[in-house]
Amino acid sequence: xxxxxxxxxxxxxxxxxxxxxxxxxxxxxxxxxIHWVRQAPGQGLEWMGWIxxxxxxxxxxxxxxxxxxxxxxTSINTAYMELNRLTxxxxxxxxxxxxxxxxxxxxxxxxxxxxxxxxxx
Amino acid sequence: DIQxxxxxxxxxxxxxxRVSFTCQASQDISEYLNWYQxxxxxxxxxxxxxxxxxxxxxxSRFSGSGSGTDFTFTISxxxxxxxxxxxxxxxxxxxxxFGPGTKVDL
Numbered sequence: 001x002x003x004x005x006x007x008x009x010x011x012x013x014x015x016x017x018x019x020x021x022x023x024x025x026x027x028x029x030x031x032x033x034i035h036w037v038r039q040a041p042g043q044g045l046e047w048m049g050w051i052x053x054x055x056x057x058x059x060x061x062x063x064x065x066x067x068x069x070x071x072x073x074t075s076i077n078t079a080y081m082e083l084n085r086l087t088x089x090x091x092x093x094x095x096x097x098x099x100x101x102x103x104x105x106x107x108x109x110x111x112x113x114x115x116x117x118x119x120x121x
Numbered sequence: 122d123i124q125x126x127x128x129x130x131x132x133x134x135x136x137x138x139r140v141s142f143t144c145q146a147s148q149d150i151s152e153y154l155n156w157y158q159x160x161x162x163x164x165x166x167x168x169x170x171x172x173x174x175x176x177x178x179x180x181s182r183f184s185g186s187g188s189g190t191d192f193t194f195t196i197s198x199x200x201x202x203x204x205x206x207x208x209x210x211x212x213x214x215x216x217x218x219f220g221p222g223t224k225v226d227l
Binding site for chain 2: 035037044045046047059061062063095097100105106107108109111112113114
């Protein structure tokens with residue numbers, strides 16, 4: 001089972017950017033797709049997009065397209081999600097997760113522990 | 122976008138009860154439907170994929186059924202450790218979307 005470990009909590013001011021990391025164990029990092037999902041306090045789950053580590057290909061949800069960038073560093077099995085122009089509505093726990101197989105849209109079978117991002121002046 | 126709804130939003134049951142709740146998609150998603158369990162402060166956990174397939178290591182008291190637009194999740198005998206919020210998720214098309222969740226408590 002792939003383990004995914006995310007970076008620690010962040011506090012940011014409105015208008016700033018945040019970059020969250022997700023390090024995956026094992027040699028299969030490049031094979032699966034890494035997705036990012038967020039959850040505002042007391043709310044449900046919201047999908048943000050994916051990155052294909054083997055070639056860096058990405059697909060973002062329309063809502064986040066202007067502000068999100070997903071990247072990866074295969075040498076250290078780490079994926080990143082950067083969100084710009086933060087507002088208080090971006091306060092949430094951000095999760096990385098991986099697909100169950102080799103296609104971009106599949107069930108998510110392993111999740112990071114979550115990274116709390118608080119946006120506050 | 123495909124909208125997912127879940128019913129009820131919350132329910133209370135006793136240990137040993139059979140518990141069921143539903144998920145409905147705004148359009149036909151075939152069997153591209155997953156169920157996740159989320160406990161407070163924890164990441165979601167995949168329980169059921171492709172509407173009715175039990176993820177490896179998940180207890181057999183959990184089951185799922187349905188296709189098209191209507192799906193059901195069942196716990197055959199509720200255990201204390203099953204107290205959580207359950208989310209359905211469609212992966213027929215992007216954007217991937219989740220239902221609002223069903224909270225199960227004792």
